[in-house]
Amino acid sequence: MATFRYTILTNYYLACYLGAGMSLRMNQALKVSITKGFKNTPLGFVRIRKNLNVTHFSDIETEGYLKEILLSTPLEDIETKGKNHYFKCVERNAILTVNSHSFTIITAKIISKSPRIKNS
Secondary structure (H helix, E strand, O other): OOEEEEEEOHHHEEEEEEOOEEEEOOOHHHHHHHHHHOEOOHHHHHHHHHHHOOOOOOHHHHHHHHHHHHHHOOHHHEEEEOOEEEEEEOOOOEEEEEEOOOOEEEEEEEOOOOOOOOOO
């Protein structure tokens, strides 16, 4: 089957139609667009600060920290599944889930170094 490339102007991301399915491809331009255009609510920032253990940050400091995480994540550590992008930044010990349409940061969590063991 032929491969068609097209640009979806909404939120400046590129999509490729490959045969039977749609696959979003992360590239540097998309990563920068997400970094410049991401958003969240004040309550979302509270949740993110709690999850990343930076509760002493203001909203502006949190926004700057999130930009650092997004920009320092290598392209090979960004995974796209369904409608979300997953930024795994080992350098900052964080994983961010970003909605690919609205650029809202849905979740932020610390990368756990060891698996949790359930108590029986």
